[in-house]
Amino acid sequence: MSAPVTESRLTRRFEKLKEKDRAALVTFITANDPDPAVFRQLLEGLPTAGADIIELGMPFSDPMADGPSVQLSSQRALKVGVTIDDVLSAVSDMREWEVDTPVILMGYYNPIYRYGPAEFAEAAANAGVDGVIIVDLPPEEAEELNHHLRDNNLHMIFLAAPTTDESRFPRILEHASGFVYYVAVKGVTGTKSADISEVSARVASMRTQTDLPLGVGFGIRTASQAAEMAQFADAVVVGSAIVDIITDGIDSEWRAQPGLATRVLDFVKDLANGVQTVRLESAENASTGVGA
Amino acid sequence: MAEARNTYRDGPDDLGHFGLFGGRYVAETLMPLILEVEQAYEAACADPSYAKELESFRTTYAGRPSPLYFAERMTDHFGGAKIYFKRDELNHTGSHKINNCLGQILLAKRMGKTRIIAETGAGQHGVATATVCARFGLECVVYMGAKDIERQKPNVFRMNLLGADVRAVEKGSATLKEAMNEALRDWVANVDDTYYLIGTAAGPHPYPAMVRDFQSVIGDEVKVQMDAAEGRLPDTLVACIGGGSNAIGLFHPFLDDTDVRLIGVEAAGNGIDTGEHAASISGGNPGVLHGNRTFLLQDDGGQIRDAHSISAGLDYPGIGPEHAWLHLKGRVDYVSATDEEALTAFQLCSRLEGIIPALEPSHALSYIEKIAPELPSDHLIVMNLCGRGDKDVFTVADALGTEVGAET
Ligand SMILES: Cc1ncc(COP(=O)(O)O)c(C=O)c1O
Numbered sequence: 001m002s003a004p005v006t007e008s009r010l011t012r013r014f015e016k017l018k019e020k021d022r023a024a025l026v027t028f029i030t031a032n033d034p035d036p037a038v039f040r041q042l043l044e045g046l047p048t049a050g051a052d053i054i055e056l057g058m059p060f061s062d063p064m065a066d067g068p069s070v071q072l073s074s075q076r077a078l079k080v081g082v083t084i085d086d087v088l089s090a091v092s093d094m095r096e097w098e099v100d101t102p103v104i105l106m107g108y109y110n111p112i113y114r115y116g117p118a119e120f121a122e123a124a125a126n127a128g129v130d131g132v133i134i135v136d137l138p139p140e141e142a143e144e145l146n147h148h149l150r151d152n153n154l155h156m157i158f159l160a161a162p163t164t165d166e167s168r169f170p171r172i173l174e175h176a177s178g179f180v181y182y183v184a185v186k187g188v189t190g191t192k193s194a195d196i197s198e199v200s201a202r203v204a205s206m207r208t209q210t211d212l213p214l215g216v217g218f219g220i221r222t223a224s225q226a227a228e229m230a231q232f233a234d235a236v237v238v239g240s241a242i243v244d245i246i247t248d249g250i251d252s253e254w255r256a257q258p259g260l261a262t263r264v265l266d267f268v269k270d271l272a273n274g275v276q277t278v279r280l281e282s283a284e285n286a287s288t289g290v291g292a
Numbered sequence: 293m294a295e296a297r298n299t300y301r302d303g304p305d306d307l308g309h310f311g312l313f314g315g316r317y318v319a320e321t322l323m324p325l326i327l328e329v330e331q332a333y334e335a336a337c338a339d340p341s342y343a344k345e346l347e348s349f350r351t352t353y354a355g356r357p358s359p360l361y362f363a364e365r366m367t368d369h370f371g372g373a374k375i376y377f378k379r380d381e382l383n384h385t386g387s388h389k390i391n392n393c394l395g396q397i398l399l400a401k402r403m404g405k406t407r408i409i410a411e412t413g414a415g416q417h418g419v420a421t422a423t424v425c426a427r428f429g430l431e432c433v434v435y436m437g438a439k440d441i442e443r444q445k446p447n448v449f450r451m452n453l454l455g456a457d458v459r460a461v462e463k464g465s466a467t468l469k470e471a472m473n474e475a476l477r478d479w480v481a482n483v484d485d486t487y488y489l490i491g492t493a494a495g496p497h498p499y500p501a502m503v504r505d506f507q508s509v510i511g512d513e514v515k516v517q518m519d520a521a522e523g524r525l526p527d528t529l530v531a532c533i534g535g536g537s538n539a540i541g542l543f544h545p546f547l548d549d550t551d552v553r554l555i556g557v558e559a560a561g562n563g564i565d566t567g568e569h570a571a572s573i574s575g576g577n578p579g580v581l582h583g584n585r586t587f588l589l590q591d592d593g594g595q596i597r598d599a600h601s602i603s604a605g606l607d608y609p610g611i612g613p614e615h616a617w618l619h620l621k622g623r624v625d626y627v628s629a630t631d632e633e634a635l636t637a638f639q640l641c642s643r644l645e646g647i648i649p650a651l652e653p654s655h656a657l658s659y660i661e662k663i664a665p666e667l668p669s670d671h672l673i674v675m676n677l678c679g680r681g682d683k684d685v686f687t688v689a690d691a692l693g694t695e696v697g698a699e700t
Contacts, residue, residue, distance in 0.1 A: 065321075065480060067477070078595065111594030113594065138320055168323075187480055
């Protein structure tokens with residue numbers, strides 16, 4: 001097995017945020033949704049709006065683990081057309097002016113398999129990508145891609161779910177890199193709301209088994225929910241709630257209406273504000289520090 | 293799997309791989325459940341009472357064994373090989389799908405699941421699932437593409453009568469592929485009480501192997517019945533391929549009888565060269581969808597293409613992984629038949645044999661029309677007549693430009 005990735009934009013970002021005692025805000029949007037121009041505007045605005053890590057969806061025709069919001073965003077992106085090379089060139093353009101914010105790609109395996117796992121890993125690294133999440137590649141099937149990712153210093157980020165029991169979690173950790181992404185609900189993206197006490201108990205239990213940062217996503221829809229999760233998680237992922245703003249901001253022909261990017265970025269600012277201040281506030285508000 | 297194999301019947305390996313194909317490509321939320329299904333299935337196989345219960349339901353509820361029938365007029369008409377039909381359309385609910393549903397519902401019960409979900413294309417698997425759910429008193433939700441609901445109306449009504457909740461899936465091509473996506477999403481959201489009763493020999497491990505095992509009753513019976521009728525093995529077996537369950541069920545017991553020629557017939561829709569077809573081996577490439585690696589219809593970017601077939605049960609852009617492997621091994625020949633060829637065979641079988649076949653096996657029959665006349669009269673062909681055509685009368689009437697008078 002090639003060496004695990006130990007140093008990257010992603011590890012540096014988590015270290016920095018740990019020093020500041022705050023969680024990372026991870027924002028999900030789908031590449032080229034609703035069109036290439038607005039997508040690039042969003043990419044440009046996300047770091048200053050407060051996204052600590054940018055997660056980009058690589059659209060797939062059959063997003064089996066996604067709810068209606070992300071399904072729609074994939075359809076929009078596929079309608080205007082988006083290939084893996086399009087996603088990668090957007091990232092490499094971004095790298096000309098944004099060097100510190102990690103970018104992770106999220107998608108399904110088939111487009112990558114078709115592209116070629118080795119070719120994909122190399123092209124993604126060259127473009128300035130830092131990690132990937134492949135929804136339908138559990139540890140049992142992941143090595144075919146993961147060893148190429150490691151060779152190119154890219155993290156393969158794995159999901160852990162409410163159904164992942166104590167005996168299975170170590171198997172995920174054997175392969176995991178970058179951070180562990182805890183799926184906070186039993187369900188597809190964008191449909192249920194996460195239960196804070198359940199999630200915090202699971203995160204606490206996972207902490208006893210790994211030093212990797214622990215992210216939480218699925219079912220986090222508002223700034224206050226994000227802030228609640230940010231009290232104990234190292235990263236908070238918001239996806240469908242952002243994508244829904246895009247859905248609301250396009251006309252019936254899927255054309256972006258004026259001001260769409262600003263509305264999305266304003267929401268991200270709200271989310272960031274909650275995530276950035278929550279631990280400070282709870283420290284001020286009294287007693288114990290809840291931090292990691 | 294070892295290189296120096298002398299059997300085609302020992303797959304899959306422990307991780308569910310048939311060579312390059314198969315496996316378990318699912319979201320982590322489902323992974324523990326799929327492992328649980330695998331364990332439960334292994335435990336059931338080791339428990340003689342499970343086999344006994346299944347056998348009893350096969351006999352007294354489904355009506356097995358299904359007859360092996362000498363299609364004499366069809367044989368005379370083609371003037372060559374001797375043609376037999378394996379009459380799986382005579383099973384309770386009208387197709388081979390009940391073989392699989394009985395096996396899986398008994399498993400779901402053992403696992404203590406109370407809610408069953410399924411995907412369906414032609415509605416035959418939906419009907420069979422709704423049937424066993426009614427019989428065992430379990431809640432049943434069936435996902436079905438809106439286009440398929442339209443073209444298989446009789447089956448939608450049957451499912452409703454049986455107490456199932458049929459949910460229309462409007463997305464994409466609104467056929468079997470989308471129904472399967474939606475069923476997987478349902479499962480992710482209802483992991484605690486729900487069992488996903490997959491209808492074909494595809495999906496994540498252990499489904500392809502498990503469904504094959506349940507359908508192998510077809511081939512096992514043919515072996516015995518052909519021996520009784522002709523005192524030997526058949527020469528050629530022919531079956532249609534949607535996901536591939538009726539075909540693998542017929543073929544699997546014969547895989548190591550290498551003198552027996554095996555032919556799988558995919559749906560060529562308007563013709564392979566038109567791009568409007570459902571022939572994933574003849575017109576696709578390896579890829580990953582719905583939990584397994586197999587041949588898929590897809591574009592250069594790895595986006596799945598919509599399939600096309602007049603037959604809702606074959607209208608799927610993939611094929612079970614064991615077929616993908618048998619294709620690479622060269623053990624099974626995969627060919628195709630167009631909508632038009634299937635329609636012709638559908639009518640021919642109705643008139644010559646007094647059997648209205650489903651559009652799915654009509655594809656297999658139309659291929660027999662191509663090979664039988666050239667073969668000697670002692671060449672024994674068995675076709676899996678895996679479904680009856682009542683469900684298809686509206687579609688066929690439409691295609692022939694006639695109107696069905698009264699409702700069914
Ligand atoms: C009668 C009949 N034959 C064949 C099929 C295709 O499935 P499979 O290839 O799994 O046998 C169907 C599916 O609905 C069917 O109803």
